[in-house]
Amino acid sequence: MAATTALSPVRSENRLLNALSIVPGILLLAGIGYAAKVLERSVNGYAKAHHRTFPNIEYVLWAILIGLVISNTLSIPKIFQSGIATYEFWLKLGIVLLGARFVLADVLKLGGISLALVVIEITLSLLLMTFLGRLFKLKPKLISLLAIGSAVCGVSAIIAAKGAIDADDEDSSFAIAAILALGALALFTFPAIAHSLHMNDVSYGLWAGLGVDNTAEATAAGALYSDAAGKVAVLAKTARNAMIGFVVLAYAIYWAGQGQAQTVTNKAAFLWKKFPKFILGFLLISLLVSFHMFSKGQVTSLGNLSKWAFLLTFAGVGLRTNFRDMSKQGLRPFIVGALGEVLIACLTLGLVVGANRIWGL
């Protein structure tokens, strides 16, 4: 007890130092985000004033591009690293606040369609990645990680699965690098393909939410197309994230059966532990808005706060994408990931087109 009391001031000092250590990185994210907004306004304003035709580059792309240029040309000082890592916090904060822009009826309708498509997408992705992994003779646990990462939700799913199936660090680094590299490519390819196919906002949003693996990249890919598409992409991706526990549990049971992972004793507790809790926050905010707890102006304010949070996320997406580091991870997992992702993108595009015909999205 005495030892605990004596340690307290040291612990609080450490906590304060930890809290302060994130400030430089957050300021960097905010600076890049603000520069992206200024660039969007200036470039579009210049083009309009001088009657020039420039492609309309939105703040989302500017923020990602500035981040990419910095992380791939300069060495980011250590002082910024922990603050840059907060981009995931801003992402989740943005998603919870985005709940204000959905009334519950929308969530149920679009979320229901998304869930139905998600179940099909997850089944197809798991089968496809497992087949490709075996074809390219990857290690069995790396195949599991790649399959989970591409079927559910990218990096968080891989991290959740790593502990559950006792995968080693090298395998999870391979899988994470492949998922991140492919997510970065999706940012540029998904909107271009959708524009060429003249997809509407809802269809494209669903496709981005189903086809892009990591939540931050799926959010950015949606927002790159349009604000409305961004909303739908987040909803579809959130429905996909909700399935993380079930998929990881299935793999944990499989590997425990092989004697290569710990047995899951309490399945309900396991599912609850893996469930992304921010989804509950998103639903709560949506519920409050549906019961008219906020005025119209207040809903707009919450929506705008969500956009500010996403702005920091997009800057973080660019900053943590380092192509040199990714290339060090080896080619085979990347080839399997790339092949799988291209096929999954085609399959999910087919699913969305089919859903559009059936439900008229």
Added chain:
Amino acid sequence: MSTDKPTTTPSNKSASLSLDTWAVIAALVLALAVRFDILKNVSW
């Protein structure tokens, strides 16, 4: 061994759980601030 002592190798999954909780708490605080007009007319 006290129960509040962090493990020697804190897992990423527990970190992501607490991140979720913090994100929800922060969002609810912001929502309350907007609801009671402490934060007004947030522009974009």
